[in-house]
Amino acid sequence: MLRRGVPAIRVAGCLVTTVFDLMLAQYGVEREGLPGDWPAGYDDPEQPYTPAWQEEITSVDARLAIRIAREFARNAEQTNGRSMICMGAGTNHWYHSDQTYRTFLSLLVLCGCEGVNGGGWAHYVGQEKVRPFTGWQSLAFALDWTRPPRQQAATPFWYMASDQWRYEGFSAEELASPLGRGLFTGRQFADCNALAARLGWMPSFPSFDRNPLDLTDEAKRAGVPAAEHVVRELREGRLHFAAEDPDAPENFPRVLTVWRANVLGSSGKGHEYILKHLLGTTESAQSADETPPELRPAEVVWRDEAPEGKLDLLTTIDFRMTGNCLFSDVVLPAATWYEKYDLSSTDMHPFVHAFSQAIPPPWEAKTDWGAFQRIGASFSRLAAKHLGVRRDLIAAPLLHDTPDEIAQPYGEVRDWKAGECEPVPGRTMPKLIEVERDYGAVAEKMAALGPLLEEQGNAVKGASWKPVEEVDYLRRKNGVVRGGAGDGQPSLELAEQACEAILALSGTTNGRIAVEGFRSLEKRVGLPLADLAEPRAGDRITFQDTQTQPRTVLTSPEWSGIEAHGRRYAPFTINVERLKPWHTLSGRQHFYLDHAWIQELGDGLPTFHPPLHYRRHFGEQGLREEGRLEVTLRYLTPHSKWSIHSEYQDNLHMLTLFRGGPVIWMSREDAERIGVRDNDWIEAYNRNGVIACRAVVTHRVPEGTCLMYHAKDRHVNVPRTELNDKRGGTNNSLTRIVMKPSHFIGGYAQLCFGFNYYGPTGSQRDEVTVIRKRSQEVVY
Numbered sequence: 001m002l003r004r005g006v007p008a009i010r011v012a013g014c015l016v017t018t019v020f021d022l023m024l025a026q027y028g029v030e031r032e033g034l035p036g037d038w039p040a041g042y043d044d045p046e047q048p049y050t051p052a053w054q055e056e057i058t059s060v061d062a063r064l065a066i067r068i069a070r071e072f073a074r075n076a077e078q079t080n081g082r083s084m085i086c087m088g089a090g091t092n093h094w095y096h097s098d099q100t101y102r103t104f105l106s107l108l109v110l111c112g113c114e115g116v117n118g119g120g121w122a123h124y125v126g127q128e129k130v131r132p133f134t135g136w137q138s139l140a141f142a143l144d145w146t147r148p149p150r151q152q153a154a155t156p157f158w159y160m161a162s163d164q165w166r167y168e169g170f171s172a173e174e175l176a177s178p179l180g181r182g183l184f185t186g187r188q189f190a191d192c193n194a195l196a197a198r199l200g201w202m203p204s205f206p207s208f209d210r211n212p213l214d215l216t217d218e219a220k221r222a223g224v225p226a227a228e229h230v231v232r233e234l235r236e237g238r239l240h241f242a243a244e245d246p247d248a249p250e251n252f253p254r255v256l257t258v259w260r261a262n263v264l265g266s267s268g269k270g271h272e273y274i275l276k277h278l279l280g281t282t283e284s285a286q287s288a289d290e291t292p293p294e295l296r297p298a299e300v301v302w303r304d305e306a307p308e309g310k311l312d313l314l315t316t317i318d319f320r321m322t323g324n325c326l327f328s329d330v331v332l333p334a335a336t337w338y339e340k341y342d343l344s345s346t347d348m349h350p351f352v353h354a355f356s357q358a359i360p361p362p363w364e365a366k367t368d369w370g371a372f373q374r375i376g377a378s379f380s381r382l383a384a385k386h387l388g389v390r391r392d393l394i395a396a397p398l399l400h401d402t403p404d405e406i407a408q409p410y411g412e413v414r415d416w417k418a419g420e421c422e423p424v425p426g427r428t429m430p431k432l433i434e435v436e437r438d439y440g441a442v443a444e445k446m447a448a449l450g451p452l453l454e455e456q457g458n459a460v461k462g463a464s465w466k467p468v469e470e471v472d473y474l475r476r477k478n479g480v481v482r483g484g485a486g487d488g489q490p491s492l493e494l495a496e497q498a499c500e501a502i503l504a505l506s507g508t509t510n511g512r513i514a515v516e517g518f519r520s521l522e523k524r525v526g527l528p529l530a531d532l533a534e535p536r537a538g539d540r541i542t543f544q545d546t547q548t549q550p551r552t553v554l555t556s557p558e559w560s561g562i563e564a565h566g567r568r569y570a571p572f573t574i575n576v577e578r579l580k581p582w583h584t585l586s587g588r589q590h591f592y593l594d595h596a597w598i599q600e601l602g603d604g605l606p607t608f609h610p611p612l613h614y615r616r617h618f619g620e621q622g623l624r625e626e627g628r629l630e631v632t633l634r635y636l637t638p639h640s641k642w643s644i645h646s647e648y649q650d651n652l653h654m655l656t657l658f659r660g661g662p663v664i665w666m667s668r669e670d671a672e673r674i675g676v677r678d679n680d681w682i683e684a685y686n687r688n689g690v691i692a693c694r695a696v697v698t699h700r701v702p703e704g705t706c707l708m709y710h711a712k713d714r715h716v717n718v719p720r721t722e723l724n725d726k727r728g729g730t731n732n733s734l735t736r737i738v739m740k741p742s743h744f745i746g747g748y749a750q751l752c753f754g755f756n757y758y759g760p761t762g763s764q765r766d767e768v769t770v771i772r773k774r775s776q777e778v779v780y
Helices: 019-026 051-058 062-079 089-093 097-110 133-140 154-161 189-198 212-222 226-235 263-267 271-279 368-386 439-446 452-456 468-478 495-504 511-525 543-548 573-578 596-600 614-618 652-657 668-673
Strands: 009-011 014-016 084-088 120-124 255-259 313-318 330-333 342-344 351-355 389-396 431-438 458-460 463-465 630-636 663-667 681-686 689-698 705-707 768-773
Touching (some): 051 062, 084 097, 133 458, 226 431, 351 543, 452 468, 468 511, 663 668, 668 689
Parallel strands (some): 255 313, 630 705
Antiparallel strands (some): 389 431, 458 463, 663 705, 681 768
16 A cells, blocks of 8 residues: 555545546655655655666666656657557456556556547557448448347356356455455455346346246236336346356357357467367366355356356358367358458558459358358248247347446446345346347348338437438449338348448448538537538448549548548547547546446556466466476467468468467577477466477567467367377467456446447466476377
């Protein structure tokens, strides 16, 4: 604990200070007359946040830290904010990633860099969002036919579904600040997940332990609205949230379809847990002990026998034989980039590109659009008989950029299940929304643009409009559907027509939409904004335009940057230059967060937390066999060096660039300790799994750390292991999901759930692994 004074005045009997004064005190900026323990200077190693103090933690020379800080600030001063932090995916892969992120932002705000071209925060963490976002989400989530969509936060889904929650070595209570109120006492991370689900903080599906179609039928028979029926059943204890008993058979995820993603072979943290509990394979190398009784969840049901093989069907659509395909029941062949029509764009690039079909998909391969149409047609035939038209109930989370942000004031956590408040849908629990679904018409609706865009309009980030002219344009451009559910609506039968609709419905590719969106924002914020898009109000980028050449996108309310007059996109330039409020509680940038759970962790201000201490939590990972040298290292899984994102190194060119299979990079010092030379076969293992691979010994990796680039699939030159005679694993065989309680928060200001915006991250970089040399004679 830091004991330092801050200037304060008394208002209405309360002591009041500023966030800025609190922050200066936390970072050790002493001011005359203030009491407390303060650093003696930059070279004081005993007081937190001095350059000398950080040197002992990071090994970065204190003098270098001082020099960089001064140059960064001086450059920002001389260039009016053109100092930039360019961050990568690794930031979000640490357990306390949110604090690192906030520290970046605080430095930039203090130097006046946010919202400045050439300055501020620039990320490069993969293809997170598409530029024509509004049109894309309309089709991707069927918002033209039914609202709201079911959208699951992926990290907690995998955490619970793969039973990784059963292997915790510590609880949320251990993370609490000494100044906390005991909000995490007796609470395991799975309990935090269950609380977040029932308070509406984040989506969680399945939502309840009864089929939502049955719940609406029960409500109809009782003559009450479905929401009222659900609240009553929850009160009486006859209905429960599925997150409270994830190992109950009725709550299993039974069918999983993976489209063009290598979850099992690349991105799925806790690979071996997924194999064991979700797939039920015999190949899992996981050996971790389950959570001891004294640390088990207080309210999430613990079943003595953990289920293995929850899935009944795993289908993958891909054109590569990835790890996901290897474990799938069905693999549907997909067209490659040159065999289909499609759009490509990201939030990091100011262009929208087209894929054009050079040749038709060979043999039985189908385009993405075609594959889902075929699946939809078969499903519709069966569903018309077995389901028909039904009323469904969606437990929707409290959303960002909506009135839901004031649903739970002051960031206080009140649990209706504990009697601390009443269960009120949309206030103290999820919104309970009835929708009608014609299951027999799924394929027909997919092939047509639905009526809701004209009736209810489109919305994004607080802006809203009705694209009536655009829907009429698409009727002329795409033609209309004759008969069926989509009668008279624009056709989406072909992928090219879907691309045309996405471009027409997005402000980044349709100037009229951009102007309409800004005009709606003008009414909300009372500032002129539409002129940002008016110079290109008549521009409309068509799919044919993108086939001719990549097209520069437009300034749009879908994004916070200005792209005009030769400028490149920089986030928040609209907020800074036009004074548009930030999407926060105060409308300003925040250093301080006052939610109760964040305060409980001591994270009100950006602060330093060390990586998790896995040796203390889980004990020594090594086997300590006589005569076998081993070394325990920090284990990192960065982006692949010899490939780009989704390339799995299963072609000759990529394999030739480096050693033909999986490798782990380690320092010369660590390699010498265990008698390993460059290119030797080694095995890396911990409680989560085991990897067999070659060693890359280099001076470029710091002592005490090793790394394995991701996307090394287990079927490319991976031998059997000596430890258990099973096939060596992937980069994620040594990782698992760990959850930070504050990442679950919702229902309060900017800390509300938004699709691909805010929610739990899958941290894996706090992990440690044991490496030892193995026999150089390998068996495949």
